Amino acid sequence: MRAILKIALGIIAAIGGFLDIGDLVFTTQAGALFRYDLLWAVVLGVVGIAVYAEMSGRVAAVSGRPVFDVIRMRMGFGMGLLALVASTIVNVLTLAAELGGIAIILELLFDAPYGMFVFAAAVALVVIVALLPFGGIERFFGYGGLLLFVVVATVFHQNPDWGEVGRGFIPSIDSSTLYLYFVVGVFAAALMPYEVHFYSSGAIEEGWTEENLKENRLNAIVGYGVGGILAVALVIVSGYLFHPLGVEPDNLGTVALPMQGAFGETGLLLALGGMLFCVGGAAIDSSFAASYNLAQFLGWEWGRYQGPRKAPRFTASWLVFLLLGIAIAESGINPVDITEYSVVLAVVALPLTYLPVLLIAGDRSFMDRYANGRIATFLGWLYFAVIVVLALAAIPLLLATNAGGG
Amino acid sequence: MTAPGRKRAWPTILALVLATLLLAVSGCGDLSNDELNRGVESLSALAAQGELVANGVARDATKTTYARAMARTLSEQAEHEAEKLADATLEEPETADQRHAAVAVAEEIAGLLSTLQTFPGDEHHAELVEKHLGEAGEKADAIVAQLSGDAP
Numbered sequence: 261m262r263a264i265l266k267i268a269l270g271i272i273a274a275i276g277g278f279l280d281i282g283d284l285v286f287t288t289q290a291g292a293l294f295r296y297d298l299l300w301a302v303v304l305g306v307v308g309i310a311v312y313a314e315m316s317g318r319v320a321a322v323s324g325r326p327v328f329d330v331i332r333m334r335m336g337f338g339m340g341l342l343a344l345v346a347s348t349i350v351n352v353l354t355l356a357a358e359l360g361g362i363a364i365i366l367e368l369l370f371d372a373p374y375g376m377f378v379f380a381a382a383v384a385l386v387v388i389v390a391l392l393p394f395g396g397i398e399r400f401f402g403y404g405g406l407l408l409f410v411v412v413a414t415v416f417h418q419n420p421d422w423g424e425v426g427r428g429f430i431p432s433i434d435s436s437t438l439y440l441y442f443v444v445g446v447f448a449a450a451l452m453p454y455e456v457h458f459y460s461s462g463a464i465e466e467g468w469t470e471e472n473l474k475e476n477r478l479n480a481i482v483g484y485g486v487g488g489i490l491a492v493a494l495v496i497v498s499g500y501l502f503h504p505l506g507v508e509p510d511n512l513g514t515v516a517l518p519m520q521g522a523f524g525e526t527g528l529l530l531a532l533g534g535m536l537f538c539v540g541g542a543a544i545d546s547s548f549a550a551s552y553n554l555a556q557f558l559g560w561e562w563g564r565y566q567g568p569r570k571a572p573r574f575t576a577s578w579l580v581f582l583l584l585g586i587a588i589a590e591s592g593i594n595p596v597d598i599t600e601y602s603v604v605l606a607v608v609a610l611p612l613t614y615l616p617v618l619l620i621a622g623d624r625s626f627m628d629r630y631a632n633g634r635i636a637t638f639l640g641w642l643y644f645a646v647i648v649v650l651a652l653a654a655i656p657l658l659l660a661t662n663a664g665g666g
Numbered sequence: 667m668t669a670p671g672r673k674r675a676w677p678t679i680l681a682l683v684l685a686t687l688l689l690a691v692s693g694c695g696d697l698s699n700d701e702l703n704r705g706v707e708s709l710s711a712l713a714a715q716g717e718l719v720a721n722g723v724a725r726d727a728t729k730t731t732y733a734r735a736m737a738r739t740l741s742e743q744a745e746h747e748a749e750k751l752a753d754a755t756l757e758e759p760e761t762a763d764q765r766h767a768a769v770a771v772a773e774e775i776a777g778l779l780s781t782l783q784t785f786p787g788d789e790h791h792a793e794l795v796e797k798h799l800g801e802a803g804e805k806a807d808a809i810v811a812q813l814s815g816d817a818p
Contacts (some may be wrong), residue, residue, distance in 0.1 A: 368732045368735045371730075449804075506707070506710055507714045507718070509715075511740075513736045513739065514736075517718050520718075520728055525727055659667070
């Protein structure tokens with residue numbers, strides 16, 4: 261009974277912790293611009309992250325090695341260093357965007373200067389990390405993120421044309437560069453590299469072994485799957501309300517407007533609260549991912565469970581990354597713009613993250629009977645092919661569409 | 667071994683590539699008809715977004731801090747759009763009248779949103795702002811129609 265409860269709690273945390281500022285921005289903009297036409301891209305991204313999270317969690321549980329350890333082992337020092345540099349840039353940009361996102365939401369709730377809230381957000385994260393154990397941090401943000409289920413309630417309140425919604429799940433390709441840019445953005449926002457870095461290192465933090473493989477599979481498939489429902493709901497509510505009005509949601513605050521329209525102030529507060537927890541959780545994940553990668557690559561002692569005394573360089577690097585994130589967020593650049601660049605740059609770094617995971621998870625000499633089966637192998641290579649195509653297209657599309665500005 | 671001439675050429679090529687990329691990203695240069703059209707469309711989008719915020723205030727269905735912060739952000743965006751349109755050199759001088767009208771609409775939207783920012787808890791003010799933003803949005807749509815040759 262206790263084991264089932266633990267698994268259920270893990271799944272709930274994964275649901276609430278699925279969305280970050282990139283998902284919030286890209287899914288809402290996708291709905292506003294293309295109504296329900298990009299729902300299929302959301303599903304494509306959610307299945308992709310579930311496939312690779314399951315693999316990285318399995319590798320970590322079986323071998324005791326997190327993703328970055330695997331990258332260096334499989335790709336060697338040179339390629340490992342390239343992956344480290346690329347993922348660190350993306351992680352720090354993501355962290356800055358998430359810190360900026362927290363500050364914007366606090367500004368909307370309390371109407372005080374943005375700059376002050378960036379700093380306050382960083383201090384709050386340090387306090388939470390200092391006070392809570394690893395599992396507690398995950399659950400705090402994951403459960404809080406469940407407030408965003410108000411978006412699902414809003415879908416039913418709006419009662420859209422369900423036939424039209426259903427057609428959005430059928431893949432379609434529009435020749436416009438803006439549409440293709442949003443396909444890349446929506447897909448990449450779901451597969452941000454920090455998610456698997458954090459997920460696999462978290463498995464080591466929580467001491468997973470082969471016994472936790474069922475928990476790993478359920479967390480990855482059910483947790484991310486149900487979390488994906490939130491992303492789908494965001495596209496629908498945005499498509500329903502914003503598309504006919506021609507609204508271009510380039511402010512984080514706009515994301516909450518449909519919930520205000522449906523349920524008044526209560527809907528607004530639930531949406532802003534859920535966004536705050538989701539974005540806060542992603543700030544923790546991306547900052548930890550940056551430190552995990554660096555420590556694992558350089559062979560330092562690492563892990564929240566070790567504490568600052570046993571892992572001083574890991575802790576110091578976490579604080580340095582946090583300061584870098586604060587500096588970028590305080591620079592005055594709109595966090596939504598930072599998000600768009602970090603998501604698109606992440607696509608370029610994706611092959612460096614996911615190929616080693618795929619190779620190791622399928623290696624029978626390393627994983628023994630826990631190596632990828634037929635379905636995982638097929639899905640893994642299929643997604644890797646998609647990732648490579650999108651990685652090649654990402655930068656030209658970013659330039660051609662002026663970062664989605666048209 | 668690299669030839670001396672080739673060695674000197676690389677920084678120039680790199681600078682040209684970077685300059686091209688920066689121009690592509692920043693969207694500098696003369697304002698084309700399409701860009702003017704997009705600018706006016708974004709005014710219509712800002713007005714629509716402002717209407718939703720004002721509607722929340724008018725129905726007493728929002729939080730004043732949210733309404734104030736959103737109105738401030740949208741008003742700043744409208745002002746920025748007005749400045750951008752006013753400063754740009756037109757590629758097609760015959761669209762000067764539409765540009766002038768668009769700047770006026772942008773300023774009107776910015777002003778209405780500033781009012782909402784000042785009175786984020788006043789339902790009566792919000793009703794008026796919502797109505798006037800709707801009208802400003804219609805004006806922006808009319809300019810778009812003129813620019814794209816769809817006007818009657």
